[in-house]
Amino acid sequence: EDKVVQSPLSLVVHEGDTVTLNCSYEVTNFRSLLWYKQEKKAPTFLFMLTSSGIEKKSGRLSSILDKKELSSILNITATQTGDSAIYLCAVVGPRYSGAGSYQLTFGKGTKLSVIP
Amino acid sequence: GAVVSQHPSWVICKSGTSVKIECRSLDFQATTMFWYRQFPKKSLMLMATSNEGSKATYEQGVEKDKFLINHASLTLSTLTVTSAHPEDSSFYICSASQGYYGYTFGSGTRLTVV
Numbered sequence: 449e450d451k452v453v454q455s456p457l458s459l460v461v462h463e464g465d466t467v468t469l470n471c472s473y474e475v476t477n478f479r480s481l482l483w484y485k486q487e488k489k490a491p492t493f494l495f496m497l498t499s500s501g502i503e504k505k506s507g508r509l510s511s512i513l514d515k516k517e518l519s520s521i522l523n524i525t526a527t528q529t530g531d532s533a534i535y536l537c538a539v540v541g542p543r544y545s546g547a548g549s550y551q552l553t554f555g556k557g558t559k560l561s562v563i564p
Numbered sequence: 565g566a567v568v569s570q571h572p573s574w575v576i577c578k579s580g581t582s583v584k585i586e587c588r589s590l591d592f593q594a595t596t597m598f599w600y601r602q603f604p605k606k607s608l609m610l611m612a613t614s615n616e617g618s619k620a621t622y623e624q625g626v627e628k629d630k631f632l633i634n635h636a637s638l639t640l641s642t643l644t645v646t647s648a649h650p651e652d653s654s655f656y657i658c659s660a661s662q663g664y665y666g667y668t669f670g671s672g673t674r675l676t677v678v
Contacts, residue, residue: 484608486667493607538669551573552602552657554669556566 450475452539454555461562465527469558471537472519481520483511484536486557491536494522527562534559566592568660570670577648577677585643585673587658593638594660598667599631602655611656614641648677 451474461467471481480498484491495504497513497520504511508527513520524531534557541551567590577583587597595616600608612633613621620633630652632644641660645652658670 491608534667536667551671552655552669553671554659557667 450539450541450551450553452537452553452555454535454537454558456558457556458559459561461527461560463528463562463564465562466523466525467527467560469522469524469535469537469560470519471522471555472517473537473539473553474518475539475541475553477541478515478518479540481513482538482540482552483520483522484538486534486536487532494535524560527560529562529564532560532562566668568594568658568668568670570658570673572673573671574674575676577675579649579677580647582644582646583648583675585645585656585658585675587641587643587660587670589639589660589668592660594641595638596661597635597641598659598661599633599641599643600657600659602657602672608657611643645675648675650677653677 453472455470480496482496483494485494495511497511500513500515508525511522522535536557537555539553569588569590571586575583597614599611601611602608610623611626611631614633614635616635616638622628630646632646635641653676655672655674657672659667661667
């Protein structure tokens with residue numbers, strides 16, 4: 449059974465701090481890993497990672513995948529109160545080998561609270 | 565714990581037919597479930613919020629007559645795509661709220677309308 453584990457479950461930091469969120473996975477036939485930010489309704493897509501060791505960056509957010517360790521980290525530097533959200537990690541793998549469908553397995557999320 | 569099962573995982577149907585997708589919370593009761601549609605750039609669009617025993621709340625732009633949602637019990641919500649057309653082909657995902665901050669997602673359903 450595919451599994452995605454995120455840590456920590458919850459994190460409280462002060463504005464300006466740097467945080468690192470972790471995601472580890474056990475997935476058959478891994479295809480890619482996705483990071484989302486969920487504030488209110490639908491999760492907002494942040495990054496898609498397919499290759500190991502290549503950092504993706506968007507402003508103060510960056511993420512990298514380590515296929516050897518079956519994990520990914522999401523870094524947020526100089527955190528702001530607007531970064532407060534639940535950060536979700538999801539892993540994409542084919543549901544069945546050769547099938548025309550894929551399966552998305554989500555972690556439970558990390559709740560980040562940034563206080564002024 | 566906190567598992568959400570979504571079925572079917574993929575379905576191919578003919579244009580004009582209807583398709584039902586089920587979302588079940590296996591080991592907890594979910595008073596609220598959410599239905600999303602995933603677009604090619606991996607973004608998830610919230611389609612509707614399903615509340616047990618009451619009518620679903622649809623997001624702006626989502627046709628309620630086309631995407632029928634039923635949340636008849638605390639563990640089951642269904643999404644029926646009525647009179648499906650090729651443009652309805654997409655990846656549909658449900659999630660269930662356990663009443664605290666977290667959401668548990670189903671594994672998604674790939675719908676292809678031919």
